[in-house]
Amino acid sequence: MKELIKKIRRTANFGLYGSIVVILATVAFHFSKYHITYQQPEVARWMLIAGTVLAVLAIMMVLLMIRRTTPKLRQNDNFEEKITGYASYINNLYSSTFVIVFVECVLIVLMSDSSLLMVTCLLVLMLFLAYPNMYKMKNDLGLTDQEMISLFGSDYIPDARPEDVQEAEVVEDENDEE
16 A cells, blocks of 8 residues: 555656646746747647647546546545555546646747647646645545555544544533533
8 A cells, every 4th residue: 555655646746746847948948049940820820729729628638537536436445446546546647647738848849939838837737736645635535534544654643533523512512501
């Protein structure tokens, strides 16, 4: 299980930070004095259209993948299958989005136009929102505190125990009666 958690972190970090580095390198190259040979206007226009369609389809893919995969994983009863499925889901999400961001940045450099930069940054923002930290994993997979402790050990801070919650409710009820 620890290897799967490391794989999830490694894949998410590579996809997120790799995308950020590629975008920053593209912006630095775009605003430098060096440029690729300018394309003909028709070619640049078609590259802009293709890049925009690719980015919109990628955003739809990310949203659909998040919406469909997470409930399926949560409904699974086997703990190992949940973690294995989540690792596969994160790998597919972050690696495919990194490839799409890379293609978008290549198009930006070839067109010498920064119009696609907005939607490319939106793709990276989607990666930030889907980043799998331990508490998001607990929520996405519907894990219990015991399962989280077995995965993360002392790094995980469990929720309030049910006994504490019940005692707090009893104290509130006694105060209300007085």
